[in-house]
Structures are given as structure tokens and as C-alpha cells.
Amino acid sequence: DVKVTQSSRYLVKRTGEKVFLECVQDMDHENMFWYRQDPGLGLRLIYFSYDVKMKEKGDIPEGYSVSREKKERFSLILESASTNQTSMYLCASTPGTPGGYTFGSGTRLTVV
Amino acid sequence: DQQVKQNSPSxxxxxxxxxxxxxxxxxxxxxxxxxxxxxxxxxxxxLISISSIKDKNEDGRFTVFLNKSAKHLSLHIVPSQPGDSAVYFCAASAREAGTALIFGKGTTLSVSS
Incomplete structure (x- = not known):
């Protein structure tokens, strides 16, 4: 089974901190994605990447950046955390077909 | 503007x-x-998927129906079980846009015994 691992299940950070959310997949997938899930808003795409060192903005990239130095790892960076970035963050990967998404278990981030 | 809509929250x-x-x-x-x-x-x-060239796809208790002219799809679960209680998200993609999925807001299903 493909495994997508998010490094932390729960994080509490202070406003203004730089926050790194890590995601690693073990099946050599080209495509990786970061979503956030908020009540009443569903899953919204933040950033995605189709290859190493490539990145594309999703629907809500403001306040975020990403890094993909290796194929298996896709990091989401909150440059200066704010309370409106309190959310559940979900990483996903796929080999190249939209039906092949595998999600990680999510990181519940609270910014205080 | 929302491209994928799930109008029933629950x-x-x-x-x-x-x-x-x-x-x-x-x-x-x-x-x-x-x-x-x-x-x-x-x-x-x-859970289940459907291509636009089909109007129905079935997998066990789950069936998805697609009505392209109405731009509408539905998921049928028969029979419903308490373990089906969860949030269900509809998602869509366009080949020209690659593999990024656009999700709806979700519907929370509660199945009571």
C-alpha cells in the first residue's frame, strides 16, 4: 500500500512563527498536493507539484510556500503563521491519475 | 466561485x-x-469514481450516477450501515488541468441503527 506520512498529527504554534509541515510518500509518485480542510469549506488546494523543484499555486496560496527538493518529500511552509491558518492540513500524492490520490492522516495546526 | 457544489451539509x-x-x-x-x-x-x-464517458459505475453497495447534461452526480449507498457515517466529498478534475482535484464542501452522513 502507498503510504503518505505527515510528520505531525497535532501542532500548536504562535502567531508570527515560521512553520514547516512535512509530507513524505513512499511510492515514487510524481504528483503531490497540499490541501487544507475547514468546516463548511471542504478541501481547498493550497499548492501542488508535478515534479522535483516544480510547484504550482492552487486556489489559496497566499501566506504559504512549498518546497520539493526530493521526489518523495513535499513541504508546506507558513512564512509567518496567523490565526486564520488554524486548520487541518492534508497532503496527498498520486502517480499521475486523479483517481490515484492517497492522503496522509493530516496535521491539525493551531495558531495561537 | 465554487466549481463543485454539495448543497446538503448533512x-x-x-x-x-x-x-x-x-x-x-x-x-x-x-x-x-x-x-x-x-x-x-x-x-x-x-471510494468510487466515474469517467465522463459513463453514466453509472457500481462497486458493491456504492453506485455513482452521472448526468452530464445537468452537470450533476450522485452517490447511492444501499444498504446504509452505521459504519458509513462519515463526511463524503465529491471531487472533479479536468484532463487539461492535470491531476489536481477540486473538492466540494462535503456532506456529513449519519446512519442510525
């Missing part, structure tokens, strides 16, 4: 009955549709 059904979850979309370029299921504190898991 649905309650009795065990053994049919659950019907609905989804509408606005982008005519979407050609692949999926349903994901999510339990609290877990990532979404893939």
Missing part, C-alpha cells in the same frame, strides 16, 4: 435504507469525478 438515514448524496458542478471541462470518504482525524479515502 444527511441522516436509518440503517438498511438508501443514502443519496448529491453533487453539482459548473465547469464543463471536468471529465473525471470521484467520491472520497473521511472519518474524523483521518485523511480522506477514495
Amino acid at each position: 444527511l441522516s438515514v436509518q440503517e438498511g435504507r438508501i443514502s443519496i448524496l448529491n453533487c453539482d458542478y459548473t465547469n464543463s471541462m471536468f471529465d473525471y469525478f470521484l467520491w472520497y470518504k473521511k472519518y474524523p482525524a483521518e485523511g480522506p479515502t477514495f
